[in-house]
Amino acid sequence: MEQYILTELAEIVGAGQLATADEELVSYSYDGSGQEFLPEAIVFPGSTQEISRIMALAYREKFPVVVRGAGSGMTGGSLPLKGGLVMAMSRLNRILEIDQDNQVAVVEPGVINGDFQKKLNSLGLFYPPDPASLAFCTLGGNVAECAGGPSAVKYGVTRDYVLGLEVVLADGRIIETGVRTAKGVVGYDLTRLFVGSEGTLAIITRIILKLLPLPVASATFMVCCRSILQATRLVRDLLALQRPRTVEFMDNTAVSLIRERLPFSLPDNTAAILLIEVDGSKISVKNQSALLTEFLDSYDMLLVKRAEKQADAKILWQARRALSPAAFALRPDKISEDVVVPRSKIPELVTFTEKLAKKHNLPVFTFGHAGDGNIHVNIMLDKKNKDELDQAKAVRIALFSKVILLSGTLSGEHGVGNTKAEFLSRELSPDTLKLMRQVKGLFDPLNILNPGKIFRDDK
């Protein structure tokens, strides 16, 4: 990046808020996808106005700008594939307003999801989207990826809670979209367009979120299943009966990774476990738990354990959240796909991945949000081993083909980024893809906002 551009950037944000030293560039060169791309500079803006001025400069000088929340994305979204500027949102981390009467909050994009949850809970309020990364991921990143989490089965995903946005466009203009009311249908729904747009259409600088009253009670059950088929059939039958807050699934390999962390010992022949949680008022949780217990009794499960103590439930969920990082005990590298299939097709998908693992001689394990059909397929490998890398690529291709055959989708929450861009045409028709590219061109005619993401061959 030319010195005069760096000088102008420093003038906008202040010299201390621009980083160009090698060690700083390296710190912002990777994310949860395991890839690395070095930025040319990192900027830490402190206001929407500064972001607007930075974008006007980027537009004039035609350099790429890649927004970064916490860098926990799994598909390379925050990585500067083509160099340029990384814009870190860490200073825009204020909860601007919590309107208790109307159950609405206004936040800056750098607020950490878990911090937001805690603040709301202390006020008797609730923001349901709960990605497993909530302790460190940002609300801006959640909106840009349309993050989901275990509670999506009952409460939906990020897009269901975003009422409105303030964004900075590629040329520096600032616009507001949406409403802060419960309803609103004036004009096209640009808010929804920006949700899940992965930093390719605009920079989100303010978010208006819908809140709910905090459920006061919950009950967590751990269910040990004899087979994957039993687990997945149980999920199908359970959801026909009631709608728990979460229905999480882990196959045998996944269970073995966190077995030590669980508060209960498991039968040796456990093939899969389900974590089921119900929530609501005390009376509602009592009724839901009774219904669930009756339902589980009618199945021939290996073990059903209710976490009687809040502490045990907490340990169960901590163990579930530790699963993704714990996988590195198997191999140094992981390719994690978050495919979704219609719930009735989960048994077929999981059985298929087991066959793939055997065929390609790689550890492949599955876990995820079974209640939504959103199964995380984790391919473990050593990327330095060429044969394992080739086998892993073959597993991915076979997996994606199968998912499309099962009427599924390639990503439920991690987005496309650059890691799935080449597979987009498997799911979207040429006309749909063309229209999406035209939308991108309309918002970002110079292709400076996160180039190389979502669409493969951006110029």
Ligand SMILES: Cc1cc2nc3c(=O)[nH]c(=O)nc-3n(C[C@H](O)[C@H](O)[C@H](O)COP(=O)(O)OP(=O)(O)OC[C@H]3O[C@@H](n4cnc5c(N)ncnc54)[C@H](O)[C@@H]3O)c2cc1C
């Ligand atoms: C251990 C682990 C568990 C995870 N579990 C889940 C899960 O359960 N559910 C789930 O959905 N995801 C999960 N993820 C993925 C990841 O945490 C989410 O995608 C999260 O939303 C990313 O937030 P972030 O702040 O890290 O964003 P980043 O990774 O920094 O960025 C993600 C994308 O958003 C864009 N972006 C960020 N901020 C803005 C902004 N203000 N304006 C415009 N674009 C922006 C970036 O350019 C990039 O394209 C997990 C990741 C890890 C490492």
